Amino acid sequence: MSSIDALLERRYRVLGRNSPLFYERPLHLVRGEGVWLWDDAGRRYLDAYNNVPHVGHCHPHVVQAIAKQAATLNTHTRYLHEGIVAYAERLTATFDPSLSMLMLACTGSEANELALRIANVTSGGEGVICTNFAYHGNTRAVAQISTVFPPPEGFGPHIRAIPPPDSYRGLRGLSGTALEDAYVGEVRAAIESLAAQGIRLAAMLVCTLFSSEGLPHVPPGFMRRAVDLVRKAGGLYIADEVQGGFGRTGRHMWGHEQYGVVPDLVTLGKPMGNGHPISGVVGRADLIQEFGGKVMYFNTFGGNPVSCAAASAVLDVIQNEKLQENARVIGDYVVAGLERLAQRHSIIGEVRGKGMFFAADLVRDRATRAPAGAEAKRVINMMRDRGVLISRIGPHDNILKIRPPMPFTKEHADLLLATLDDVLGRL
């Protein structure tokens, strides 16, 4: 029995067989640094998948901040601490001035839970508009809008899932104003359908990249009209920045900025503490004050001094190493490289990119766009065997998901592209 098989057997016994694992041959990792990971045999892998280690695996500045604060004090927000106040000031300063308050939690699920509760309590409504094939977290309320994994509990009557603004599949063939009109029409229909059942709208909650939906090309103007409708119906616009935030898009610090409409609440997660569990909701002061007056919300670990030190160090590194700028430059470079691959490999139906986040929609036939799910599975496993880590997404599991840590360079991009070229040539 190999060391991996032995560990796997032990894992099955204590975590069960359903705890998800990547790849046909799971990876046993022991070390990380920058964009690199090492397995127990000493083999190195280029990480082109993980966005949690946003500023790079084990970044010394973040590690140092955690170690120092953990040795000094770790309490909670019912005592005063400079760290949380300074971090909140610094973080909110990166948003539109109307988004001036912060509530801290530990996971993206908790952030979306909290945002939905704020919307419910302040709007008096229950209805939520989300998109098909979205993922926002794993709590019971949030699982209702994580439509990529339909919950066995079923969907409540307050949920309306609409197609994402995807011109390649969901709203096929539409583009520009016609795509906008179609998406806005879906939002209007959802509001009307809720109203017809006597359900008041609480919020529309979307990932600003529609990333689990496949990172579609979206017309930036569509969001303003959709949000106008939502607000007229009494609902809030909640922007989920768990995937799109912290400079990932290259052009903006926050994914929602591309749409030119300021959200009412913004949820933050994965990259916030570079792997240390911290998440949050940034929002309008009036909403957070009203919610706080009605709900005694306290999160024991949320906003503790160590979490705030980690999160603050992440902002330092983004700034010091110009990682947003890097996401723009390298992002464009990778997209251009993927476009070149698409010229050589007809299996690539469409290339998509938003800063340091890429998708390649694999198809069996460019005319029918028949999704190549089995091929995508082979690709990610062959990539893994060749030392490059990526994954796949979308309703048909046929879209390559490439989302490296932010300090990804041209050299890393060249290795990614060359390996993918080789793998696609051998399919």
Added chain:
Amino acid sequence: MSSIDALLERRYRVLGRNSPLFYERPLHLVRGEGVWLWDDAGRRYLDAYNNVPHVGHCHPHVVQAIAKQAATLNTHTRYLHEGIVAYAERLTATFDPSLSMLMLACTGSEANELALRIANVTSGGEGVICTNFAYHGNTRAVAQISTVFPPPEGFGPHIRAIPPPDSYRGLRGLSGTALEDAYVGEVRAAIESLAAQGIRLAAMLVCTLFSSEGLPHVPPGFMRRAVDLVRKAGGLYIADEVQGGFGRTGRHMWGHEQYGVVPDLVTLGKPMGNGHPISGVVGRADLIQEFGGKVMYFNTFGGNPVSCAAASAVLDVIQNEKLQENARVIGDYVVAGLERLAQRHSIIGEVRGKGMFFAADLVRDRATRAPAGAEAKRVINMMRDRGVLISRIGPHDNILKIRPPMPFTKEHADLLLATLDDVLGRL
């Protein structure tokens, strides 16, 4: 403006005025070590309240484990890692053999969310029995059973809150078998009331210490009969060990052991990582496997290598420093001391203790047991001014809550008792 006022003003601006703070004059803390905390003026406080720093503030063994693993690798459970498997094996070994599997998350709220979802999905039921004045977390589903803070959303028809087995107030005057009968009768009535509305029982979820309810003296036998009824109705018994676990009770590693009936699921939180955000559900393998087969549950930060290193170090310290034994010995010592104070101060209506967790029910009149809420508020603020940190709980906010870190010694206990004696004498 003092430094505290200035920080408070800044905090109000970015966190809002409703983010809860302890004490009339909030504490600005800057350092912690063992059972001691220091404020920004260099003043030292005896921590007789916080159970999150279970093995002591900034314990060097835990800090070292976090620093070392954070510098080595921090990923998630979709890769294999020895740390999570070894921790899961070690943790489950402290439970009855039927509780052989572990799912990891980040907060107590997430653990209770997950346990409720497992109960819903595996039982096919929705009904939940909880107790009055309980606290189990802040998500929407868990807020439904956190009856101490009635949610503005209201309680759903699936919730049945029953009085805790409290002979001092809730089920006043009853004791022994009569108290058991009364509590079991409440459980039976709740099940029947759910059934009458066509709602199937999913679970009974209780804190094993009934700690937010006031840490009542409970007859240990009552739980077996209650759980028999719950199981006959198709529900699970979920033991919330966020407060009672990890040796806190002194006599047992887990609070539920005192009742002699093995739960179906156990939820863990606060003390698990000594302040590092980690939580979990330990449960029957069949339930966790069935749930995992139906729900794609993944928690990005849950069970990451750093969290597992922190949690494993906590188990080391509990063992190496014999902290469970210390909780028993010092726990008895503090209870005896509080009983002596009760002889001198008639405001103490009843003294309660479970290992290193104490409560003193303050009353204006021992005959009527009229709760002395305002006095309790004065006591905790006077204690704070004298350098000893405690809090208060219960439906009338009149019960002193004393729950120090586990390495609390006789000397610390003497300081706590002497300060409380002085404060009660000055009321």
